[in-house]
Amino acid sequence: MTWILANIEQILELSIEHVRLSILPIVLGFIIALPLGWVAHRYQLTRGLILTLVGLLYTIPSLALFVILPPLLGLPFIGEANVLIALTIYAVAIMARSTADALASVDRDIQQAATAMGYSSWRRFWAVDFPLAGPVLLAGLRVVAVSTVSLLTVGVIVGVDSLGYLFTNGYQRGILESVLAGVVATVVIALLFDRILALVGAWLMPWTRVKGAS
Amino acid sequence: MIEFRSISKTFPGGTTAVDDFSLVIPSHRTTVFVGSSGCGKTTLLRMINRMVDASSGDLEIDGENVSTIDPVRLRRRIGYVMQNSGLLPHRTVIDNIATVPRLNGVPRKDAHERALQLMDTVGLDRSMAERYPSQLSGGQQQRVGVARGLAVDPNILLMDEPFGAVDPIVRAELQQELLRLQRELGKTVVFVTHDIDEAFLLGDQVVILEKGARIAQKGTPEEILANPASDFVASFVGADRGKRALSIREIDGARVLVDADGTVAGRLVEAGPS
Numbered sequence: 001m002t003w004i005l006a007n008i009e010q011i012l013e014l015s016i017e018h019v020r021l022s023i024l025p026i027v028l029g030f031i032i033a034l035p036l037g038w039v040a041h042r043y044q045l046t047r048g049l050i051l052t053l054v055g056l057l058y059t060i061p062s063l064a065l066f067v068i069l070p071p072l073l074g075l076p077f078i079g080e081a082n083v084l085i086a087l088t089i090y091a092v093a094i095m096a097r098s099t100a101d102a103l104a105s106v107d108r109d110i111q112q113a114a115t116a117m118g119y120s121s122w123r124r125f126w127a128v129d130f131p132l133a134g135p136v137l138l139a140g141l142r143v144v145a146v147s148t149v150s151l152l153t154v155g156v157i158v159g160v161d162s163l164g165y166l167f168t169n170g171y172q173r174g175i176l177e178s179v180l181a182g183v184v185a186t187v188v189i190a191l192l193f194d195r196i197l198a199l200v201g202a203w204l205m206p207w208t209r210v211k212g213a214s
Numbered sequence: 215m216i217e218f219r220s221i222s223k224t225f226p227g228g229t230t231a232v233d234d235f236s237l238v239i240p241s242h243r244t245t246v247f248v249g250s251s252g253c254g255k256t257t258l259l260r261m262i263n264r265m266v267d268a269s270s271g272d273l274e275i276d277g278e279n280v281s282t283i284d285p286v287r288l289r290r291r292i293g294y295v296m297q298n299s300g301l302l303p304h305r306t307v308i309d310n311i312a313t314v315p316r317l318n319g320v321p322r323k324d325a326h327e328r329a330l331q332l333m334d335t336v337g338l339d340r341s342m343a344e345r346y347p348s349q350l351s352g353g354q355q356q357r358v359g360v361a362r363g364l365a366v367d368p369n370i371l372l373m374d375e376p377f378g379a380v381d382p383i384v385r386a387e388l389q390q391e392l393l394r395l396q397r398e399l400g401k402t403v404v405f406v407t408h409d410i411d412e413a414f415l416l417g418d419q420v421v422i423l424e425k426g427a428r429i430a431q432k433g434t435p436e437e438i439l440a441n442p443a444s445d446f447v448a449s450f451v452g453a454d455r456g457k458r459a460l461s462i463r464e465i466d467g468a469r470v471l472v473d474a475d476g477t478v479a480g481r482l483v484e485a486g487p488s
Contacts, residue, residue, distance in 0.1 A: 109297075110301075112265070112296070112300065113301070114302065116265055116294040116300075116372075117289065117290070117294065117314050119317065131304050132303065207303055207305075207348070210345075210346045211349070
């Protein structure tokens with residue numbers, strides 16, 4: 001406990017850094033997965049192919065990805081870009097399937113009704129399909145957020161300071177409190193992201209909050 | 215006027231839903247397509263707003279071939295009411311009713327004003343305007359569906375089993391409301407149902423369909439009941455049994471009508487000028 005109190009400033013700094021680094025992969029993952037999931041949902045032939053390939057991405061160990069990416073993309077090994085791209089890939093891997101499932105969860109009758117009202121397909125997607133897929137999209141995004149916050153700690157291997165630093169630091173110097181502080185702070189940040197997403201979701205999708213009369 | 219001319223529809227996979235169908239649907243009247251499930255009645259209805267395109271034949275609305283009209287624009291001028299209301303669950307009642315005017319670019323304020331008026335028209339309390347569809351009863355949802363169908367004041371209103379999913383009491387109420395609305399508005403209504411009683415109640419013209427949308431008989435309810443064209447029609451409308459097979463019985467000099475179960479249905483009187 002004394003170690004934690006003595007180093008509280010560093011823990012807080014690393015936490016803020018951790019939050020900052022987590023946001024971009026989550027956002028990018030969501031945006032990139034959207035068209036992928038849409039194609040997988042829309043064209044049954046591509047569904048298996050896309051979702052299997054994207055799903056396989058998740059099975060690549062992060063350390064391997066950190067090593068493969070730089071020569072592939074011409075990036076330095078040490079640096080944020082390497083970690084952010086790797087985390088975005090994992091985010092896409094989870095989110096693409098969620099997006100396809102989310103779009104499939106939209107009631108066909110409602111889509112038909114919307115078409116019969118005179119929505120063009122592009123407009124229907126944004127005004128009807130996308131918002132109604134919202135609850136399942138949100139569920140996927142919450143998994144992505146928690147997973148990203150957790151995976152980011154590995155980035156310390158390639159010199160990106162996050163709460164992961166507390167793990168290597170604690171291990172190398174034999175300070176158990178450092179590791180514990182890292183674990184707790186990571187969990188707190190993950191829960192924070194999860195909570196914020198749930199609240200934003202409820203705010204954006206007020207119809208999911210009402211109690212049905214029938 | 216809507217005219218089907220030798221319309222056929224074969225779906226990919228080879229099922230022929232509609233086989234050489236021809237019919238004239240007069241304006242400002244209610245035409246009901248009635249038949250068992252799978253007879254192609256919904257397919258016929260959806261051809262009118264091009265939710266389904268015919269494989270062959272021509273479909274004209276007031277002399278204009280629908281295949282030459284952009285489907286999205288066509289649909290925005292035809293009202294559509296479906297089973298289970300098909301309301302957008304993420305939009306409030308008022309926004310649901312205002313959907314098509316908003317698509318047509320009517321300012322939000324005007325569209326909402328009109329939506330409130332329509333709520334009065336279909337007998338919905340204005341206090342429900344800000345509710346979501348899930349907060350309404352089935353009957354109320356169906357009223358919102360009708361209001362939405364009427365929102366752009368379309369000439370044509372397509373109704374696909376709109377009262378199929380509500381309980382019998384509410385259904386009877388909604389049917390009466392529709393009759394009242396139709397007396398006031400005089401739309402060209404095309405109504406699909408599998409319920410012959412509903413068809414006879416609402417239809418000026420009733421079209422009884424067999425598999426492949428073959429017309430078993432068409433006419434006014436009176437014509438069909440008086441002269442069923444075939445055994446199929448007779449059995450479909452139940453002319454030979456139950457509440458429709460009334461016989462005269464004399465009791466103390468008065469003539470009463472008795473149905474097939476022996477229940478007294480009414481008294482026979484001379485028809486006065488109506």
